[in-house]
Amino acid sequence: MSRSDDLEDDLGSLEGPALEFKREISHRDVLGRAVCAFANDLAGLGGGDLLIGVTDEGRYHPVDTTDRALQSIAQVRDEGNILPLPSIVVQAARFGGQPVVWVHVNASDFAPVRFRGVAWVRPGPMTKQASSDDERILTERARSKSVPPDLRAVDGTSLTDLDSELIRSTLIPAQVAGEIIEENDRPFEIQLASLGLLSRSGAPSLLGVLLASFDPTAFVPGAYVQFVRYDGSDESAPVSDEDEIRDNLVIAGRKTSDLLQVNIRHRLQTQGALQEISRPDYPLGALRETLVNALVHRSYEGTNAPIRILWFDDRLEVHSPGGPFGVVTADNFRRTTDYRNPNLAAAMKSLGYLNRFGRGIARTEAEMRRNGNPAPEFEIGQSWWTVILRSLP
Numbered sequence: 001m002s003r004s005d006d007l008e009d010d011l012g013s014l015e016g017p018a019l020e021f022k023r024e025i026s027h028r029d030v031l032g033r034a035v036c037a038f039a040n041d042l043a044g045l046g047g048g049d050l051l052i053g054v055t056d057e058g059r060y061h062p063v064d065t066t067d068r069a070l071q072s073i074a075q076v077r078d079e080g081n082i083l084p085l086p087s088i089v090v091q092a093a094r095f096g097g098q099p100v101v102w103v104h105v106n107a108s109d110f111a112p113v114r115f116r117g118v119a120w121v122r123p124g125p126m127t128k129q130a131s132s133d134d135e136r137i138l139t140e141r142a143r144s145k146s147v148p149p150d151l152r153a154v155d156g157t158s159l160t161d162l163d164s165e166l167i168r169s170t171l172i173p174a175q176v177a178g179e180i181i182e183e184n185d186r187p188f189e190i191q192l193a194s195l196g197l198l199s200r201s202g203a204p205s206l207l208g209v210l211l212a213s214f215d216p217t218a219f220v221p222g223a224y225v226q227f228v229r230y231d232g233s234d235e236s237a238p239v240s241d242e243d244e245i246r247d248n249l250v251i252a253g254r255k256t257s258d259l260l261q262v263n264i265r266h267r268l269q270t271q272g273a274l275q276e277i278s279r280p281d282y283p284l285g286a287l288r289e290t291l292v293n294a295l296v297h298r299s300y301e302g303t304n305a306p307i308r309i310l311w312f313d314d315r316l317e318v319h320s321p322g323g324p325f326g327v328v329t330a331d332n333f334r335r336t337t338d339y340r341n342p343n344l345a346a347a348m349k350s351l352g353y354l355n356r357f358g359r360g361i362a363r364t365e366a367e368m369r370r371n372g373n374p375a376p377e378f379e380i381g382q383s384w385w386t387v388i389l390r391s392l393p
Contacts, residue, residue: 007049007102011051017123017125018038018049020038023053028076032116034127035105036086037122039106040112040119040138042121044141046107047104049104050102052102052103053098059096060100084108089102112139150341151207153204154206154208154209157209159192159204171212192208207347210248210300211249222300224307225307227243227256227259228309228310228311229263233315252295253292267279283368286363286389289363289367290318293320294307297320297339297341298320298340299321303383307321320386323381324385333361334361364387364389372393377390
């Protein structure tokens, strides 16, 4: 965007891949093609600028810059002819000291963008229909920009927000933390980036914040576990124990596992004529699998809700924000696996919290069955997921 009062100082006076002049817009298709071309950003310049009220030679031509005129031009984005929808800003500005209409178009992460089904590009000072090679370049570039949510940068974070000692002692395998780093003399930041703890911009990723920050909730408000134990069968009963675990997942996983283990109670069951055996009211393995599934599969974006563990006299409920993801539906979740946070899942597996991918529900069901508990129950909505584990009868 402009840094001075006159666009000519910032943009120059010659048309090119990122700058186009139009003395006027006589047909909206011309405007639509220009917006599409800048959004595709074939030249890789970050988008482009269309100035209306300037001739091809860079001279001023009278143009309407009223609010009504600006609104009419801005509506080109939402008429349904340009897909995927680009990001544009339309405003009055000055070029060479004269009033013009300035249309700034940001490069799209979802190219190729098409106008009436055709992709347009601007390889030089002319807008033209994209060739097959142009479209291939745009598609490959879009794929390279597409990263899973857990590898995206978290706003407001820096390297100092991560616990470097924890990273060195726990997250980096011993052979990498020792010999290979010293041998290759690779900077610590490169090691973090290779593990996905830093985003492409150099700021900590969501994965880095969740696994290694001192307080994840400072940046991801819902990234904690809320535990409540009730002396009764509903939330109106007295609370006998409660806790909030706001640590990074390396520490939170251990703390939550210990908390679950402390709250498990054992009972004697008669087996045969003279033998009694002690059984837990819940198998610890099933509780751990349910918790890890919630941590790995929950949504960390667009919500401030925590994972909630509600422990009643007759059941335990684990509520997790984020409904089925990708190819998973409420009908096929036992047979199909998809990952909202694939890199977090891989990290939790390397830390020993997961044994195998896609086996959490089956393992929970098997653990409950072996202990004599009823089968787990699942309640699934569009934006939430609840697992109910019934106590040993």
